[in-house]
Amino acid sequence: xxxFWSRFCQNRGAVIGLIILTIVIICAVAAPFLFPRSPWSMxxxxxxxxxxxxxxxxxxxxxxxxxxxxxxxxxxxSLLVGLVSTVVALAIGIPIGALAGxxxxxxxxxxxRFTEFFQTIPSFALAIVLLAIFQPxxxxxxxxxxxxxxxxxxRLVRGxxxxxxxxxxxxxxTLSGQSNLRIILQQVLPNALPPIIVLASLMVATAILxxxxxxxxxxxxxxxxxxxxxxxxxxxxxxxxxxxxxxxxLAILLTVLSLNLIGEGLNDALNPRxxxxxS
Amino acid sequence: MLxxxxxxxxxxxxxxxxxxxxxxxxxHAAPGDPAAVMAGEAGxxxxxxxxxxxxxxxxxxxxxxxxxxxxxxxxxxDLGFSYRQQMPVAELIWDRLPATLLLTATxxxxxxxxxxxxxxxxxxxxxxWWDTLISTLALIFYATPLFWVALMASLLFSVWLGxxxxxxxxxxxxxxxxxxxxxxxxxxxxxxxxxxxxxxTAIYMRMTRASMLEVxxxxxxxTARAKxxxxxxxxxxxxxxxxxxxxxxxxGLQAGQIVGGAVLTETVFAWPGIGRLMFEAISQRxxxxxxxxxxxxxxxxxxxxxxxxxxxxxxxxxxxxxx
Numbered sequence: 001x002x003x004f005w006s007r008f009c010q011n012r013g014a015v016i017g018l019i020i021l022t023i024v025i026i027c028a029v030a031a032p033f034l035f036p037r038s039p040w041s042m043x044x045x046x047x048x049x050x051x052x053x054x055x056x057x058x059x060x061x062x063x064x065x066x067x068x069x070x071x072x073x074x075x076x077x078s079l080l081v082g083l084v085s086t087v088v089a090l091a092i093g094i095p096i097g098a099l100a101g102x103x104x105x106x107x108x109x110x111x112x113r114f115t116e117f118f119q120t121i122p123s124f125a126l127a128i129v130l131l132a133i134f135q136p137x138x139x140x141x142x143x144x145x146x147x148x149x150x151x152x153x154x155r156l157v158r159g160x161x162x163x164x165x166x167x168x169x170x171x172x173x174t175l176s177g178q179s180n181l182r183i184i185l186q187q188v189l190p191n192a193l194p195p196i197i198v199l200a201s202l203m204v205a206t207a208i209l210x211x212x213x214x215x216x217x218x219x220x221x222x223x224x225x226x227x228x229x230x231x232x233x234x235x236x237x238x239x240x241x242x243x244x245x246x247x248x249x250l251a252i253l254l255t256v257l258s259l260n261l262i263g264e265g266l267n268d269a270l271n272p273r274x275x276x277x278x279s
Numbered sequence: 280m281l282x283x284x285x286x287x288x289x290x291x292x293x294x295x296x297x298x299x300x301x302x303x304x305x306x307h308a309a310p311g312d313p314a315a316v317m318a319g320e321a322g323x324x325x326x327x328x329x330x331x332x333x334x335x336x337x338x339x340x341x342x343x344x345x346x347x348x349x350x351x352x353x354x355x356x357d358l359g360f361s362y363r364q365q366m367p368v369a370e371l372i373w374d375r376l377p378a379t380l381l382l383t384a385t386x387x388x389x390x391x392x393x394x395x396x397x398x399x400x401x402x403x404x405x406x407x408w409w410d411t412l413i414s415t416l417a418l419i420f421y422a423t424p425l426f427w428v429a430l431m432a433s434l435l436f437s438v439w440l441g442x443x444x445x446x447x448x449x450x451x452x453x454x455x456x457x458x459x460x461x462x463x464x465x466x467x468x469x470x471x472x473x474x475x476x477x478x479x480t481a482i483y484m485r486m487t488r489a490s491m492l493e494v495x496x497x498x499x500x501x502t503a504r505a506k507x508x509x510x511x512x513x514x515x516x517x518x519x520x521x522x523x524x525x526x527x528x529x530x531g532l533q534a535g536q537i538v539g540g541a542v543l544t545e546t547v548f549a550w551p552g553i554g555r556l557m558f559e560a561i562s563q564r565x566x567x568x569x570x571x572x573x574x575x576x577x578x579x580x581x582x583x584x585x586x587x588x589x590x591x592x593x594x595x596x597x598x599x600x601x602x
Contacts, residue, residue, distance in 0.1 A: 013418075119532075120294055120584065121301075121577045124539030125557070129573045132561050133309045209424055213543055216426045217558060231427055235547070242434050249427035257422035 007269040014265020020258035024251075028079050031072035039073040039225040040065060047241050061230070061244050062237055071251055074227040078255060081142055081211040081226075082204040088146035089207075090200060093153025098184050100154070101161025108158070115154045123148035127210060131219040138221040141214060145207050156199055160192035194270035201266055205259035212252050227252050280592060287588050291581040296350070298577045302570045303349050307342075309566065358574065359567035363560075368571035372553055376575070378448055379552030381464075382471055382544070383537050383579075390476035390537075391530060394483020399519065401484065402491035413484060420481035425540050429474040429547040436470060443470050446549050475544040479533050486529055490522035497521075524595055531587030535580035 009015055037043070042064040043056065050059045050067070058067040100111040130144040164170060165188065173183045214220055215228030216235075227248040234244030333339045340348070352359075358368040401413040437445025444450070444467050455463045494500065495518055503513045545554035553572045560568035 117294055117297055120535065120580060121298060122535040122539040122573075122580050124536065124542065125573050125576050128542065128557065128561065129305060129569055132564070132569050133305055133566065205422070209422075212424050213426060216424075217542070217546065218562060228424075231424075231430070235430065238430060238434055239438055245427070245430050245434075249424060249431070252424050252427065253419070253422055256424075257418065260418065260422055 004269050008265045011261075011265040011268050013261040014268070017258040017261025017265065020254055021262060024075050024255050024258070025079065027072050028075040031069075031076055035066070035069040035072055037066075037069070039069045043069075047237075049241075050243055050247075058247060059243070061234060062241070067230075067244065067247060070225045070230055071227070071248060073225045074230060074248065074251065075255075077138075077221075077224050077226040078208045078211060078252070081138070081145065082208040082259075085142045085145035085149065085207045085211075086200055086203045088142060089150040089203060090153055090196070092146065093150035094157050094189070094196070096150075097154035097157025097159075098161050098189060101158040102165060102180070102184055102188065104162075104165075111154070112158070115151045118148070119151040119155075124210070124213065127214060128217070128219060131214060136214075136219045136221055138224060141211060141219075141221060144214075145210050148210075149203055149207060153196070153199060153203075156195055157189075157192060160195060161188050164188050164191055198263055198267045198270060201259055201263040205256045205263070208252065208256055208259070283592055284589060287585055291585055294581060295578060298574060299350050299353050300346070302353075302574055303346050306566060306570065353574070358571035361560075361565055361568050363563045363565045364568070368567050371556060371568060372571055372575050375551060375553045375556050378550060379538075379541055379545070379554060380579075382468065382475065382550055382552055383541055385468055385472035386476035386479070386540075386544075387530075387534070387537055389472055390479035390483055390533075391526075393476075394480040395487045395523070395526065397480070398484045398487025399491060399514075401488040402495070403514065405492065410488075414488070417481040417484040420477050421485070423477065425474065425478055426543040426547055428477055429471070429544050432470050432474050433548065443467075445470055448551050471544045471548040471550050474547075475537065475540055478540070479537060482529065482533065483526060486526055487522060490525050491518055494518050494522045524591070527587055527591050527594065531584045531591075534583030534587070535576075538576040538579055 042060075043066045044053065044060045044064050046060055046062050046064040048056060048059040048064075051057060052059060056066055056068070058071065061067055061070070096111050096115065100108040100115075127144045127148050130147065131140060134140045134144075161184075170183060170187050173187045178186075211220070211226065212228030212231070215226045216232040218232060220226050220229050230248040231245045234241065234248075238245055356369050358372070360366075361368050361371060364371060397413050397417075401410045404410050433445035436443045448467055449455070449460065449463050450467075453463065500513060500517055503517050541552060541554035542557050543554070544550065545552045546558040549555065553575065557569060557572040559565075560572070
């Protein structure tokens with residue numbers, strides 16, 4: 001663990017990413033305590049610019065809602081959607097990839113054609129279609145993002161399992177009479193974990209970008225305050241109140257950047273061989 | 280080579296058919312009676328009208344008959360009717376498709392040219408501040424939401440600086456013709472295409488840099504150096520050529536995302552393409568248009584993939600032997 005940690009910390013970007021992400025997490029956790037009032041409630045006159053009034057450091061939006069409160073509450077939505085949709089995508093992609101890689105042959109062919117199909121269709125357009133047809137509640141948003149983001153997981157896991165399948169320790173497990181399911185769960189998958197963790201951290205970042213884009217188009221949950229919604233709502237007043245679009249966008253950029261940096265740090269820390277080769 | 284192309288074509292056709300089935304299933308999975316949905320779109324909902332709609336669209340037929348009719352129609356490019364716009368969906372898309380093709384193709388070229396050039400520069404100046412600058416920019420571009428960068432670019436270059444138009448496809452009421460019209464469209468194209476390509480520029484930068492560095496370490500590069508070839512020749516003829524192979528693969532995969540991203544860019548810049556058509560259809564719940572655009576964008580992606588596959592087959596003969 002300490003070796004992992006020291007390798008992770010050697011990557012300066014990863015440490016910066018971790019600091020930024022920690023701040024975002026603190027904001028998300030603290031939101032209901034610091035801003036107990038709903039982020040939708042009007043608190044002042046509309047279009048109050050930032051730094052003009054005590055207690056409203058980032059001003060108000062077109063309907064007089066507190067921008068800072070929206071930002072804090074938006075962090076909750078972004079992190080929640082990013083995290084849960086990644087978990088769901090892993091829950092779809094890992095079994096498909098593991099089965100395809102472990103059994104090979106027809107199973108592999110069928111599952112990989114299925115994966116390829118989902119990889120070919122334009123993912124953002126599919127997410128739009130899914131949310132336009134089903135109601136855009138938070139759970140459907142999460143599901144739609146998961147549905148368009150699992151294929152890379154399946155492909156990665158398949159590749160890892162393929163290369164692990166014929167190793168001695170798997171053969172030993174087979175000879176000792178363990179069931180296929182147990183071999184996959186206890187022998188193969190734990191060894192395929194490092195690259196999956198790296199991919200997952202990058203997927204959280206992509207999911208946050210996707211969620212914000214969908215909310216921007218009006219396909220987010222209308223009951224939760226999100227960064228994408230804030231930008232979408234401020235779009236029509238871009239000329240007069242540009243900061244209303246600028247501030248939430250910066251929040252998305254920093255959060256996604258921090259996750260990407262952490263992903264690279266994890267890659268360095270978990271795949272030391274790879275690091276030596278490319279550095 | 281012909282066999283290779285034929286195999287890819289057959290695969291593309293199968294995927295297209297599968298997308299049609301998916302589309303059909305999605306319409307039927309939508310909550311509520313499709314006739315009621317269509318009637319709602321048309322703004323009328325008495326029982327007689329609903330019954331008419333059911334008969335007219337065969338909604339009273341069994342599921343497999345409906346699917347068959349739907350597929351038959353789609354293959355003849357009949358994508359249904361938009362009640363909101365009172366026009367066949369195929370016609371709507373057909374009108375808007377050229378604008379989207381122009382935008383996505385330009386964004387695609389911009390991202391490849393700038394991405395590869397910057398990636399090569401970063402690889403050749405590895406460890407210097409040039410490399411740091413390019414790598415940092417790539418990281419930032421990669422994390423920037425597309426719609427946000429589009430908004431900020433239109434604010435900066437159009438509203439504040441007034442350098443470029445930030446709205447529409449051509450100057451309204453100017454009625455330019457010939458070269459003037461092309462220049463006018465070109466000017467309107469710069470901001471949407473650059474912002475749409477930005478994310479992909481970042482990907483190509485990183486990919487090209489990593490790929491160049493990896494290939495530089497291979498034995499045949501050492502051999503070329505030992506033969507006494509000039510460094511510029513080695514870089515161009517030996518390193519770059521091989522380093523570009525993964526970039527081509529990536530380009531094929533990215534094509535789909537560019538088409539998806541067009542929805543956001545066209546919405547921000549009021550670019551009259553199929554992406555904006557989709558955005559309008561979302562707010563109007565015009566399902567036929569949404570599914571039609573989805574189908575056509577998937578077809579575009581398949582076409583791009585086919586082109587990259589063939590290109591790859593030409594550039595790297597090994598690939599033809601594997602499948």
